Amino acid sequence: MRKNLLMKILTPDTKLHLWIISFLVIIIAYYNRIIGIFGLLLVAYLIYHNIKIQYDRKQLWTKYVEDLSSDMDSVTRHAILNSPTPLTVVEFDGEIIWYNKNFSNMFKCDDLLEKNIENIIPDFKLDHVLREKEKYNKVIIEDRCYNLLYNIVKTDKEHDRRYIIMLYWVDVTDYNNLMEVYYNEKPSVLIIEVDNYDDVLNNVNEENKPLMIAEIDRRINLWCSKMNGIVQKYQKDKYIVFMERQNVDTLEARKFTILDEIREIEAGNTIPVTLSIGVGLRGKTFTETREYARAALDLALGRGGDQAVVKREDLIEFYGGKTKAVEKRNKVKARVIAHALRQLIDEAKEVVIMGHKFPDMDSLGAAVGVYRAAKNRGKDAYIVFNKSNAGIKILHDELVESNNYNFITNDQLLDMVSKDTLIVVVDTHRPSFTQCPEVLLKSNKIVLIDHHRRGAEFIDNTVLKYLEPYASSTCELVTEILQYMNDKINIGKLDAESLLAGITVDTKNFTFKTGVRTFEAASYLRRAGADTTNVKQFFQDDLNTFVARAEVVKNARDIGRQIALSICPRDIQDPALVAAQAADELLNIKGIIASFVLGYRGDDEIIISGRSLGDINVQVILEKLGGGGHLTVAGAQLSQVNLEQAIEKLEESIDQYFEEGEDE
Known part of the structure; x- marks a missing residue:
């Protein structure tokens, strides 16, 4: 502040000079009156000249500003009237009070004043525009697409101050068309797998096998060529296809008709041929799109096959899947799973078995079966169980009374679990459906055994997964695992009855979704001591x-x-x-x-x-x-x-x- 004051004092100023001259003239007049009078006349003239110059300068500046404002108004008016962007001024009720030529050209009409803009543009609502912060996208007028910007202005008229709306119509038709072409031509990846390739060929006479293989290849190739796709067979029952995204949209609209066409193949086979198709879209890279396709195929297979799954980042859509999953008669996978589970149990500190919320017979029976497998390997095992219900009360009471099973609640589970704990989830694959979803984040060893068709929500961090939608129940899968865990039957009577009860419930007394392997599992349990009369008593109601x-x-x-x-x-x-x-x-x-x-x-x-x-x-x-x-x-x-x-x-x-x- 002191520096600014000093600079102001030292800066030359005409008024300061006149004051100094006047002071000196007064001093001179004190000693010489004649010279003093002459000096005063000179000072008076200088003061008059200074005032006149200041006035003239102010007038010139005022005229310059006025001329500049006039020029700016003229430029502004010219710019608005001839703007390449269509402009409109409307009242809050939608009445048009001004528009430029480009706006009228949008409608090929010159008489738009005092008309309501909502009546001119179909499906246009002004209040929708005002609810948006900056723009109201995609206004379609005469096959053109516009992004709409707006500005609310307060008029400066003294006796008529009001608010009006300035609308700016930005034509984005060409941009949208270019984006549509870009997205339509983006590559997509399809991975196709014949669900029951070996079973179908084993069911066909030797001379018809080449015909069956050729017919499957022909139909898949023909289907892809119609969609301008490139298909490559990389295994005997697997194909990879590349095509544009717009063609995938066509496939979705037609509900993937190839699923029905393949099922119609007849070459002496009694088992219909079915496909599982995984489609990957919108990946940032080709690799990511391929991974989407692989994940989609896994989802289709996990849901029983005979369907197509389309994956777009977090969005998943399903097509087909309206037929029963074909039973697999080969038990090789069950044996492999049993050996892998046995190794995981041997390496674990303890084993925790967890079913779904509101457990049923299948969930509890499968948990009991896995519990017995862990105990047979000499490991401490626990079944997570929070609350009973009428459907399982009789069986649960017998299990508790036997004192041979360790049941724990969620609170006890969270206190004891560690990274070395093996968690076996049975009869569900959805994390949110489990008894304790939080525990899935605390262990690195999770085993999944389930028979439900796979959904979008899934436990991904598993070290072992046994998901077979063809199976009648999870108890059937666990029973087969138990057969390969040890060389001889080593399960108790109550264990066998629990597993048989689970199979009985899910098959509705062996009438629904029952295959050869279902009866084989029941036979194994019967040999292990399961009493069908006792099992029937588990289902008695009050x-x-x-x-x-x-x-x-x-x-x-x-x-x-x-x-x-x-x-x-x-x-x-x-x-x-x-x-x-x-x-x-x-x-x-x-x-x-x-x-x-x-x-x-x-x-x-x-x-x-x-x-x-x-x-x-x-x-x-x-x-x-x-x-x-x-x-x-x-x-x-x-x-x-x-x-x-x-x-x-x-x-x-x-x-x-x-x-x-x-x-x-």
């Missing part, structure tokens, strides 16, 4: 549950397409058990091929049990609602919805299922 199930069946209604729908009352106990049993019972009604039963679980969750005789895939229907399961048995849980909304969502999913089937 009188209230029996009456509630009968009431649900009584209130069922046919919603069309040979589908029955019923509701569990809110006040019944064990709604999940009643809903599942009632859905099974409804299939005994003549003319019903699928059933859905809804029930309440708590105040904000609706459960759905779906059953089918095989003609309708209830798993695909309920998967759209976040559920899962199998072709004939599936379930789902809906949160934050009421019963009416849940029924509406279910009916929409059913309609969509049949619409997709008709499209195919």
Whole structure:
């Protein structure tokens, strides 16, 4: 501040000079009056001259600024009127009060004043524009695409101050067209695998095998050539295909018709040929796109095959998968899994077995089977179990009373688990569905054994995975593993009955999804001491549950397409058990091929049990609602919805299922 004051004092100033001259003239006049008078006249003239110069200079500056403002206004008006960007000024109600020539050219019309802009542009709402912070994308006018920017202006009129809206229409049609061409021509990767290649060829006469192989190759090559794709067979049953993304969109629109075409091949085979297709899209690199395709193929195979899975980063879509998974008669994989599991158990500090929330017979029975395998290897084993339910109460009580099984809760599990703990997850592959999802992050050794068709959510960090959708139950898979863990039968009577109970429940007393290996597993358990009479007693219900199930069946209604729908009352106990049993019972009604039963679980969750005789895939229907399961048995849980909304969502999913089937 002192420096600025000093500079101001030392800076030359005309007024300061005049003051100094006046002071000196006064001093001179004191000594010589004549010279003083002459000096005063001279000072007066200088003061007059200075004032005149300052006034003239101010006038010139004012004129310069006015002329410059006038020039700027002229330039601004010219720029706005002749702007290459269409401009419009509207009132808040949408009335057009001004526009430039390029805006009128958009409509090939010159008379737009005082018209409402919403009436001129179809489906255009001004309030939608104002809700956006900067722009309102994709306004389509006369086959042109515009990004819309706006600016709200306050007028300066003294007696008429109001707000108006300036709209800037940026034509992005060419840019969008270029982007569309870019995305349409991006390469995509498809990996195709024949699901049952060996089984089909083994089922064909020797002279027909070359014809079968040639026909499979021909149909796949023809299908790819129609889509302008490049196909390369790199193994006897595997193909890799490269094609543009726009052609994949066509395949999706047609629901991958190759799945049906391959199934129609007949060369003396009794087993239909099926494909699994993994499609990778939108990868940042070719390598990433290929990895998407591999992940999609794994997902398709994990869901039972005979389907296509399209993976775009985090988005996954499914096509097909409406047929039953073909049973694999070769037990080589079961033997390999058994030996690998035995080695992992031997290396582990302890073994923890965990099923899904709200456990059923299959989940508990499989856990008991793996528990016995670990104990036979001399390891400490624990079964995670938080809460029982009516469906497994009798079996669980017997297991507890025997004092031969260690059950622990989530809190106990989190305190004891370490990186050396082997965690075996049975009867589910979804992390959020397990008894304790948090523990999956605390161990590096996770084994997965499941028979459900794979969904988008999956436990990825497994050291061993045994996922076979063809199997009737997880208990069937565990039983086969036990056969190869030791040379002789080394399981107890209650172990065998637990496993048999799980198979019995999931096959509905050996009527659904039952293959040769299912009966072989049951035979092994029978030899191990399983008593079918005791197993039947595990399923006994109390009188209230029996009456509630009968009431649900009584209130069922046919919603069309040979589908029955019923509701569990809110006040019944064990709604999940009643809903599942009632859905099974409804299939005994003549003319019903699928059933859905809804029930309440708590105040904000609706459960759905779906059953089918095989003609309708209830798993695909309920998967759209976040559920899962199998072709004939599936379930789902809906949160934050009421019963009416849940029924509406279910009916929409059913309609969509049949619409997709008709499209195919």
